[in-house]
Amino acid sequence: MGIREKILSIRERIERSKRNAPELNTPVLLVGVTKGVGLERLREAIQGGLGDLGENRVLEAQGKISHVQEGVQWHMVGHLQRNKVRDAIQLFHLIHSVDSLRLAQAIEKEASLVGKEVPVLLQVNLQGKTAPFGASVDSAAFLVKEISSLKHLKLSGLMTIAPLTEDPEKTRPYFRRLWELKKALERENPSLALRYLSMGMSQDFEVAIEEGANVVRIGRAIFGTG
Numbered sequence: 001m002g003i004r005e006k007i008l009s010i011r012e013r014i015e016r017s018k019r020n021a022p023e024l025n026t027p028v029l030l031v032g033v034t035k036g037v038g039l040e041r042l043r044e045a046i047q048g049g050l051g052d053l054g055e056n057r058v059l060e061a062q063g064k065i066s067h068v069q070e071g072v073q074w075h076m077v078g079h080l081q082r083n084k085v086r087d088a089i090q091l092f093h094l095i096h097s098v099d100s101l102r103l104a105q106a107i108e109k110e111a112s113l114v115g116k117e118v119p120v121l122l123q124v125n126l127q128g129k130t131a132p133f134g135a136s137v138d139s140a141a142f143l144v145k146e147i148s149s150l151k152h153l154k155l156s157g158l159m160t161i162a163p164l165t166e167d168p169e170k171t172r173p174y175f176r177r178l179w180e181l182k183k184a185l186e187r188e189n190p191s192l193a194l195r196y197l198s199m200g201m202s203q204d205f206e207v208a209i210e211e212g213a214n215v216v217r218i219g220r221a222i223f224g225t226g
């Protein structure tokens with residue numbers, strides 16, 4: 001299968017999963033994750049209809065973004081270091097990986113210097129100590145309040161990474177917890193609009209959509225071999 005066919009097949013699977021997600025009444029955004037993918041295949045994906053692309057390192061993203069045509073929205077899906085924030089807010093349409101107040105404040109500072117409003121998601125770690133990044137569930141309510149008070153950040157939703165497992169069914173409780181956390185946070189803060197739930201990757205995006213994901217981040221299933 002070529003990249004175009006893979007994208008079509010993923011889109012079909014997304015539509016099928018949506019039918020099993022009665023509570024989900026928004027479109028599902030497919031972000032093609034292009035880390036490690038060269039320019040040629042990147043262009044093929046764009047020609048194949050992918051308009052949203054994700055990277056997990058600022059430097060790698062920078063090298064690519066200058067080479068591809070406009071009309072693509074880039075997403076930062078990986079851990080963001082504070083010394084890369086200045087570049088990141090210029091490069092990315094949405095930062096999925098805000099997971100601390102210090103990082104949020106660094107974005108606020110750089111964004112205020114250039115008069116930009118930066119859409120961000122709060123990355124939540126539902127795996128406990130086994131995952132290196134992401135805010136704890138216990139700190140989410142505090143962080144949501146603090147980030148919402150920063151003038152140049154637009155808190156637009158939540159993101160999580162489920163544990164890697166052979167059996168996608170095992171990821172379901174994690175996705176369900178993020179959905180429930182979103183509902184609880186919105187109940188506590190009626191002015192919040194957590195529009196995006198970014199969860200689900202190549203292995204587990206169908207389960208994630210059934211549990212309410214409306215952004216899926218897919219790399220290997222599009223760019224992998226076989």
Ligand SMILES: *Cc1c(COP(=O)(O)O)cnc(C)c1O
Pocket residue numbers: 033035056077078161201202203217218219220221
């Ligand atoms: C690499 C990556 C993905 C895509 O993972 P695949 O398993 O290749 O689909 C999604 N999200 C993040 C944060 C990643 O780093």
